[in-house]
Amino acid sequence: MAFLEIDGLKKRFGSVEILKGIDVDLEKGGFLVLVGPSGCGKSTLLNTIAGLETITEGEIRVDGRAINDLHPSKRDIAMVFQSYALYPNMTVAGNIAFGMEMRGVPAAERQKAIDKVAKVLQIGHLLQRKPSQLSGGQRQRVAMGRALVRDPKLFLFDEPLSNLDAKLRVDMRIEIKRLHATTGTTIVYVTHDQIEAMTLATKIAVMRDGEVQQFGTPAEIYNNPTNIFVADFMGSPAMNLVPATIGGNGSGLSVVLQRDGREPISLPLAKPPAGLSAFQGKPVIFGVRPEALTDPEGAERNASNIAAADCHIEVIEPAGSDTFAVTNLGGKAVVARLRADARIQPGTVTPLAFNLTKAVFFDPATENRIL
Structure with missing residues (x-):
């Protein structure tokens, strides 16, 4: 049984249909990448999973439970944004612990969780610094640490590497791959970069104009493209x-x-x-x-x-x-x-x-x- 199931999902803004019947699923511990050109609907799809956008038709289920009508705070989902969204006046440790503090988690338990994710992400030496003292890659690690510390059922990444330079993107791809292998988390990841999709995913959904053009493993997408769009979009150099x-x-x-x-x-x-x-x-x-x-x-x-x-x-x-x-x-x-x-x-x-x-x-x- 799939852990994340999206059935017949549609999203309209007025008379404009942005998502046109999305059907994808993901096993527990899997890494689903939503890839496609700008404006294809991949970020909108991610936002519907997070609960930041309502859906017009269809159903989203996590671990067998429909979450369509649940408030975002009740979905047990953590999201890592493109902009990092760190609090500039807080230290790294404070940023990681903030959500736990708001939920009333005891200080000793918060510290234990901070130490654990700091070790996984190799940011222990940064815990007392402010975001302004960090590089782009370090800020992204902190943003991931803030999500990891919640231990949610599902992680959502919205183009997390798009603000980094080319070399740092490669380094952070490796970090995210290592994080997934180490923690066994279930991840849905949005990107327009097909290299990120091929290297990170266990499953890829190639999107165009609000529709999934092909859904499968990286090898299936690369070797057996279902149409000219997928063949041309996936691969560098292109087919x-x-x-x-x-x-x-x-x-x-x-x-x-x-x-x-x-x-x-x-x-x-x-x-x-x-x-x-x-x-x-x-x-x-x-x-x-x-x-x-x-x-x-x-x-x-x-x-x-x-x-x-x-x-x-x-x-x-x-x-x-x-x-x-x-x-x-x-x-x-x-x-x-x-x-x-x-x-x-x-x-x-x-x-x-x-x-x-x-x-x-x-x-x-x-x-x-x-x-």
Whole structure:
């Protein structure tokens, strides 16, 4: 039985429907990330769970209990905000203990709880400082400590890392991952950063225009996107989405890619999706991630369907651990991820290996994946 259940949830502001029937669930101790572009409804959904927004239709249950009509203070939920929301006149210890003090928790018990979360978050040396004396990452740890000390049933994080610089975001992602592993807490986390979603989540809900486009594990979302939006949104660099045609003969199907001024590339498909046969001679969108398009020496050895083709390299982007090469297929720039030491130069024609085992195909009319 799921610990958090959201069934048919809708939210309207006047005549405008912001959430259009959300259905997601999360196991106890799970980490659900709500991800999507700005304005997709993810923060509104988080606020309905917290009780900061009422819902128009549907039901939210935590541990089998409907919480729709409960006041936020009665839901046993703790929220960590983007802005940290620390009291500037209080010390770190005072900020962490404030909620307990308001609830009449004895001083000795408060101190024990402060010491416990300070150890988990490694902020024991900061307890007597004021928020103005802390870095952004330290303030975020204090905000998490204030939530942790309550020991609630559910934690909600609303874009907690968006105010931090790039390196600190990476450090804090690790801290949040460690916190989840250490405490076994159940977390719902909102972000527009798909890297945060992939690295933190046990389940991801990809949202767009108030609807869940796909709900699943990070591997399911990344490897088996349900439509073009999910394929394009999740992944960095994004999946290559190339206009193509499905060719065929007596021996099977192939994907045909046009090239400017040169003969098209025809890549044989060993085990195409069953639905792809209906598109023979018709246009499709061919999806292949950069790591599935590489130099032949770097291709995955265990893949059952590797096809090589000569490609004109337009741009090379050295990136330390990888080298990215840009070619043009189907009238679009296509990114290949090569080994760091791959000997390749812009302006040359070189063979690239397509791992068609990991290729996906989309119907250009509906933008849904062809299964």
